[in-house]
Amino acid sequence: MLEIKNLQVKLEEEDKQILKGVDLAVGAGEVHAIMGPNGSGKSTLSYVLSGKDGYEVNGGSATLDGANLLEMEPEERAAAGLFLAFQYPVEIPGVGNMTFLRTAVNAQRKARGQEELSAAAFLKLIRARAKQLKIDAEMLKRPVNVGFSGGEKKRNEILQMAMLEPKMCVLDETDSGLDVDAMKLVAEGVNALRDGKRGFLVITHYQRLLDHIRPDVVHIMAAGRIVRTGGPELALEVEQNGYADILEEVA
C-alpha cells in the first residue's frame, strides 16, 4: 500500500541531507515499526510523507496505492488516505475541536466525492469514538489541543485518526510524553483500528509502545537509512542492548 523507494531528502534551507535512500513497503493490514536513535531521520520521513514545507526531495519516490504522494498537497494526501499522528500536536486557539473535526471529516468526504455527514450523524459518530478513548464532551468543545495535557493531546490525535478512517496511519513518537496508563489507552485506540486492511507505520524511540501495538515488521533507522529489518524480536534486541550493537554491526 505504502511504497517508499530510495527516498532522499534534504533540508530546503540548509545543505543537509537527512534521508539518504529509504526503502520501505507497508502492505495492507500490516503494522511496521521504525525505531532508531535521535536524529536518524524518523520524524523527517513522517513529515515528508505528509507534505510539510521545508524539505526537498532529491531522489526516490513515495506512493500510496500507486499514487505519487510527493506531488500532492497535504490535504490531497489526507484525502488519499494518509494520516499522520503528530509527535507534537499543534494548539489552535479559537478553533473548537468539534468544529475542526467536522470540517476535516467533511472536507475529506467531499474530496473523495462522498456525501458530507449531517450534524446529527457526525455527533453520533464522534460521541462513540470519543468514549472509547475516554475523551469527554468538555474536551471536544475546547479549542484544538489548547490546554490539553500531553496524554490528552495524543488521545486527540487518535480520535482524529478514528474519525478520518485513513488507509495508512503514520504515528510519529505517539508514546513520547505518555505515562503507562495513557500509553495503554492510546494503544487500545490504535488496535481498535486494526482491521486487516489499514496499514500502520509506528515511529518510536522505545520498545515499550510495541508491547501494546504488536508490529509485524520492525525497521531500524540510522543516519537516514533503514539499516536492519526484522520481526518483533528486533525491538526486543534494541531494548536489551541499545542501538550501539546494531550500529556497530552495520558500520
Next chain:
Amino acid sequence: MAQARPGRAVDATRARLAPLKLPEGAAPLTAARQAALARLSDMGLPGRRDEYWRFTDPAILNAPEAPAAAVLETDEAPVFDAIDRLRLVFVDGVFDPAQSDDPALAGVEISRLAEVADDDIHWAHGLYGTLEARGQVPVARPFAALNTAFAGDGVLIRVTGRAARPVSLCYLHRDARSDIMLHHVVRVESGASLTLLENGPAAARQNKVLEVDIADGGAFHHVRAQGRDHERRAITHIFARLGTESLFKSFTLTVNGSLVRNEAVIELTGDNATAHIAGAAVGDGAFHQDDTVFVTHDALNCESRQVFKKVLRNGATGVFQGKILVKEGAQKTDGYQISQGLMLDGDSEFLAKPELEIYADDVACSHGSTTGAIDEEALFYLRSRGVALQDAQDMLVLAFLSEALDEVESEEIAGDLRARLEAWLERRRG
C-alpha cells in the same frame, strides 16, 4: 491643554469652523455647545505632530469640506436585520421618523436631540457634552468637542428598566457628499439595562459622539458594525462613565473604510464595575483603521478588558493606541489589554502603542501586542487533516478574531457578525 498652537493649526481650525454654525436649541444645550466650541478653540484641530495622531493622518477629517464618497450598493441584507430590535433610522445624519419604529419601549425613554425645545426640562441637559468634556483630559480629543458644538441630531436615551429589545441605530447613506455629526446621550439608571446596536454607512464623512452614563448596578451593551463602504471616513467617540457594580461592554466590527478612527474613553468611577471594549477589523487595500482607547480606573476592585484584533492585507493599515490608567487608590484593579495584527501579506502594517500608567500598588494589569502572519504550523496541521489551504487559512483568520468576537454576549448577534466576516473572506478568494 490650552497650549499655544502654531499659527498654521489656528488657521486650519478657523477654516474648518467657517462653514459651520451652532445649532439652535434649548438654552442648556446652547451653553454646552458654546463651552465645547471654546474647548475646541483652545486645543485646535490635531496635526501629525500630536502624540496621538502620529499613526493616523487627520487631514481628511480636518478639511473644511468632505470629499464625496460613493454610496455602497449591495444585495447583502444589512447586519442585525434578523435581530428583534427597535429601529431608529438616520438618513445622511438626519433622523427619519417615517423609516423608524415607534420609539416606545418599556423602561426606555427615547427623544431626539434636534427636538429638545427651549422650555423642556430634559434629563439630558445636565449630561450633554459633560462626559466629552471630562474625556478631554489628559488627552485632547478635538473632534469630539467639534461634535458637541455642532451636532444637530442624535438620540437621547434614558433607561429606567431592563429593555426587552435592543435599540438599533441604522445609518443610511444616500447623498455622496453628506458630511454629518451625530451626538447620542445614554443614561442607564440604577439597575437598568440596555443593548444599543449601530450599523450602516451613514455618510461620506461622519463624526459621532456617544456619551454613556451608567448608574450603580446598570448594564450597557453596545455592538457596532462599520462596513462595507470602502470610502468611509469616520471619527467616532464613546465616552463612558461607570458607577458601582455597573457593566459596560462595547464591540465594534470594522469592515473596509479608507479612514476610520474609533476613540473610547472609559472611566470606572464606582467600585466593582466592569468595562470591556473590543474590536475586530478586517481591511484590504486602501484601509486605515485606528482604535484609540483610554481606560481610567478610579475605584476599587474594577475589571477592564481591551481586546483588539486586526486582519490586514494588500497595504492596509491598522492602528491601536490603548491605555490603562490606574489612579492612586484604585486597588484590586484587574486590567487587561491585548492588541494583535494578523498580516495576510507583507505589504500591510499594524502600528500599536500600548500604555500602562499605574499609581496603585495592589493591582493586576497585563498587556500585550503582537504582529504576525498566519501560523504555518497550525496551517499544516489543518491541511494534514484534509482541510483545503484556503479553508484552513480562513479558519485561522476567524480563530484569530474570535477572542474579540467572544466579547459579544448575545450569540445571535455574534453569529450575525461572524457571518459578515466569513462573507468578507469569501469575497477575497481567487
